[in-house]
Amino acid sequence: YRIDVVLLQTMGWRWPVLTVSCAVFIYYYIYSRSDPRVSGHVSANSSYDYIIVGAGTAGCVLATRLSEYPDISVLLLEAGGSEEDNPVIRVPFAALELQNSEVDWAYRTEPQQKACLGMDKQRCAWPRGKVLGGSGSINNLIYVRGNRHDYDGWAREGCEGWSYKEVLPYFIKSEDIQIPEFRNSAYRGKGGPLPVKDGTVTPLADIYRQAMEELGYTVTDCNGRTQTGYCPTQENVMGGERWSTARAFLRPAMNRPNLHVIMNAHVTKILTDEKTVTGVSFIKDNIKHTVRATKEVVLTAGAINNPQLLMLSGIGPKKHLQQMNIPVVADLPVGDNLQDHILMGVTFNDRTNSAGAALPSLATMLQYLIFRSGTLSEPHLEASVFIKDDDSQFPSTQFTFYSIQNHPELIDKFIKLTNLDPKIRDGMRERFQKSINTDIGTFFIENILLHPKSRGTIRLQSADPFDPPLIDPNYLDHPDDAKVLLKGIDTMMKIANTTAFRSIGASPNDPSDEYLPPCNELPFPSKEYWVCRMAHYAYTVYHPTSTCKMGAANDVTAVVDPQLRVIGIKNLRVADASVMRNIPSGNTNAPTIMIAEKAADLILGVDSVKHIRKVTENL
Numbered sequence: 001y002r003i004d005v006v007l008l009q010t011m012g013w014r015w016p017v018l019t020v021s022c023a024v025f026i027y028y029y030i031y032s033r034s035d036p037r038v039s040g041h042v043s044a045n046s047s048y049d050y051i052i053v054g055a056g057t058a059g060c061v062l063a064t065r066l067s068e069y070p071d072i073s074v075l076l077l078e079a080g081g082s083e084e085d086n087p088v089i090r091v092p093f094a095a096l097e098l099q100n101s102e103v104d105w106a107y108r109t110e111p112q113q114k115a116c117l118g119m120d121k122q123r124c125a126w127p128r129g130k131v132l133g134g135s136g137s138i139n140n141l142i143y144v145r146g147n148r149h150d151y152d153g154w155a156r157e158g159c160e161g162w163s164y165k166e167v168l169p170y171f172i173k174s175e176d177i178q179i180p181e182f183r184n185s186a187y188r189g190k191g192g193p194l195p196v197k198d199g200t201v202t203p204l205a206d207i208y209r210q211a212m213e214e215l216g217y218t219v220t221d222c223n224g225r226t227q228t229g230y231c232p233t234q235e236n237v238m239g240g241e242r243w244s245t246a247r248a249f250l251r252p253a254m255n256r257p258n259l260h261v262i263m264n265a266h267v268t269k270i271l272t273d274e275k276t277v278t279g280v281s282f283i284k285d286n287i288k289h290t291v292r293a294t295k296e297v298v299l300t301a302g303a304i305n306n307p308q309l310l311m312l313s314g315i316g317p318k319k320h321l322q323q324m325n326i327p328v329v330a331d332l333p334v335g336d337n338l339q340d341h342i343l344m345g346v347t348f349n350d351r352t353n354s355a356g357a358a359l360p361s362l363a364t365m366l367q368y369l370i371f372r373s374g375t376l377s378e379p380h381l382e383a384s385v386f387i388k389d390d391d392s393q394f395p396s397t398q399f400t401f402y403s404i405q406n407h408p409e410l411i412d413k414f415i416k417l418t419n420l421d422p423k424i425r426d427g428m429r430e431r432f433q434k435s436i437n438t439d440i441g442t443f444f445i446e447n448i449l450l451h452p453k454s455r456g457t458i459r460l461q462s463a464d465p466f467d468p469p470l471i472d473p474n475y476l477d478h479p480d481d482a483k484v485l486l487k488g489i490d491t492m493m494k495i496a497n498t499t500a501f502r503s504i505g506a507s508p509n510d511p512s513d514e515y516l517p518p519c520n521e522l523p524f525p526s527k528e529y530w531v532c533r534m535a536h537y538a539y540t541v542y543h544p545t546s547t548c549k550m551g552a553a554n555d556v557t558a559v560v561d562p563q564l565r566v567i568g569i570k571n572l573r574v575a576d577a578s579v580m581r582n583i584p585s586g587n588t589n590a591p592t593i594m595i596a597e598k599a600a601d602l603i604l605g606v607d608s609v610k611h612i613r614k615v616t617e618n619l
């Protein structure tokens with residue numbers, strides 16, 4: 001129950017903690033059981049068939065799928081600890097609490113030239129999960145597969161086997177759809193490990209839907225036939241708790257005798273003999289270990305740490321490796337092609353305060369602890385709309401509607417986690433504390449750029465594996481990116497003027513109520529105001545991808561081939577968000593799961609989705 005006291009404190013709780021902890025104690029006394037598998041394995045065998053590096057979204061899926069075959073031995077190594085040690089991870093509403101905590105790598109970007117200008121030293125915060133489940137243990141749980149043209153584009157550009165038709169069965173394989181109206185859809189999966197449920201909760205969802213319908217965006221299953229349109233959120237939540245891939249895939253598999261999972265194991269190098277990978281070395285409790293892979297090493301350490309690890313091991317851009325004094329094993333464009341989604345968030349006021357955006361309270365806390373329901377049981381990102389320009393195959397913009405009440409505590413959290421310039425931070429805190437009128441409801445709309453043309457890089461700052469890598473997303477470098485974001489703002493103003501929005505007096509927050517220097521000095525709403533705001537406060541959607549780009553084996557911009565093998569190296573693959581040739585049209589967790597599912601088949605040379613393909617062939 002200690003952990004729930006922590007939970008209460010981190011939720012910004014100021015009510016009598018004693019009463020609550022008593023309730024919590026009773027709850028845990030009755031319901032909780034300690035799980036002997038929580039801490040994983042303590043020591044490794046000297047060799048395994050497969051070594052998987054990083055137990056994040058992809059690593060948990062891959063380790064589970066490979067170890068379904070009892071003759072195959074698998075080692076899964078994770079730098080972070082157990083997700084079960086941190087009760088906040090389970091609570092869908094509390095995801096923000098996890099940033100900058102011990103389960104976050106808490107990276108910062110390199111100083112940006114055209115973005116992040118309102119941040120400390122022009123560096124934006126980049127959270128990444130450092131715990132079993134990886135970023136899937138700290139994310140917002142939205143389930144979006146992307147657009148069929150994303151995958152068809154990959155295939156057209158040389159990623160043979162990755163067209164929409166070919167990847168759809170792998171999305172379906174993972175899934176256990178809990179939304180009744182989709183249960184008979186051929187696009188959706190039943191009986192897989194990953195629950196997907198409806199994420200609409202407050203009456204605001206109706207307002208959003210009506211507004212978008214007025215503008216011509218009809219309701220769609222964005223994970224079905226048509227992505228574009230208004231899509232009530234689908235999310236990996238069940239029983240009021242987070243279902244990361246650690247929970248959905250790995251936990252039920254963790255006692256398999258042929259699978260070892262070692263946590264707090266920081267992999268420092270991929271070992272090679274000439275151009276053949278033989279194993280990895282890792283550090284646990286300050287002791288260095290070396291383990292051999294008799295078949296393959298598979299990297300699933302994510303889009304930031306895969307390139308770091310490859311470069312530390314001599315696989316990367318030759319010039320850069322030479323500067324770092326690292327012997328070159330293979331000259332490959334590792335760490336190039338970094339892509340991320342960014343957003344401009346706008347606060348809206350609900351003057352009727354009738355729509356009931358989420359606000360935690362003593363009652364909701366108790367409701368959650370006892371029934372796992374109510375406000376804390378949902379992320380409250382209630383819907384997305386995918387907007388397509390006439391001349392494009394896939395949507396250019398995603399709006400996500402976030403029904404959460406503006407509140408001094410909440411603003412304080414946002415301020416803390418965004419790495420704001422300290423001068424701005426203090427002024428902002430003061431202004432918000434004064435100006436927040438809790439009698440007025442609020443919600444947020446996030447205007448997300450889906451297909452950035454800017455490209456960034458991951459590089460090493462030194463040959464020390466414990467130094468964080470240099471992350472340069474190069475945000476807004478390409479002028480088209482700003483144009484698309486501004487177009488999104490125009491659409492947002494149209495949403496503000498719909499009958500549905502006007503019925504609750506919903507309008508964008510008057511910026512004079514906010515403290516967003518230097519943009520406050522500009523007329524609102526004007527193009528220059530939004531341009532200023534974009535440069536200073538546009539923010540990551542936490543979707544870095546594509547740093548170990550997939551392509552044909554003779555594609556000089558590619559790091560892995562369509563079998564996910566690192567080009568020119570034997571016995572080494574990469575199988576997570578870093579192989580995406582381009583960032584997909586939507587949130588990146590579901591596509592990462594798909595990649596890991598398909599990787600398992602590629603590695604084992606099996607076709608586990610034959611039966612699904614029969615159904616999806618003509619979709």
Ligand SMILES: Cc1cc2nc3c(=O)[nH]c(=O)nc-3n(C[C@H](O)[C@H](O)[C@H](O)COP(=O)(O)OP(=O)(O)OC[C@H]3O[C@@H](n4cnc5c(N)ncnc54)[C@H](O)[C@@H]3O)c2cc1C
Nearest residue numbers: 054056057058079134135139140141142267302577587589
């Ligand atoms: C705050 C936040 C909110 C998000 N919200 C959503 C959302 O709502 N919907 C959505 O679809 N996506 C969301 N995302 C993105 C999504 O979670 C990621 O795209 C996805 O988790 C990436 O999976 P991955 O397997 O590539 O990497 P990760 O899940 O990051 O896994 C990498 C793992 O490798 C480990 N590791 C790294 N280096 C080493 C090393 N040297 N040795 C050992 N282990 C190592 C890490 O600790 C980590 O566990 C969000 C992300 C964040 C951070």
Ligand SMILES: *[C@@H]1O[C@H](CO)[C@@H](O)[C@H](O)[C@H]1NC(C)=O
Nearest residue numbers: 045048073074257258259260
């Ligand atoms: C580890 O080694 C022991 C002893 O050789 C063996 O019995 C066991 O199967 C191995 N486990 C794995 C997962 O490789």
Ligand SMILES: *[C@@H]1O[C@H](CO)[C@@H](O)[C@H](O)[C@H]1NC(C)=O
Nearest residue numbers: 493494495496497498499502
């Ligand atoms: C809002 O909509 C009305 C009609 O519904 C229109 O007359 C008016 O010009 C619109 N205002 C803006 C700012 O778009």
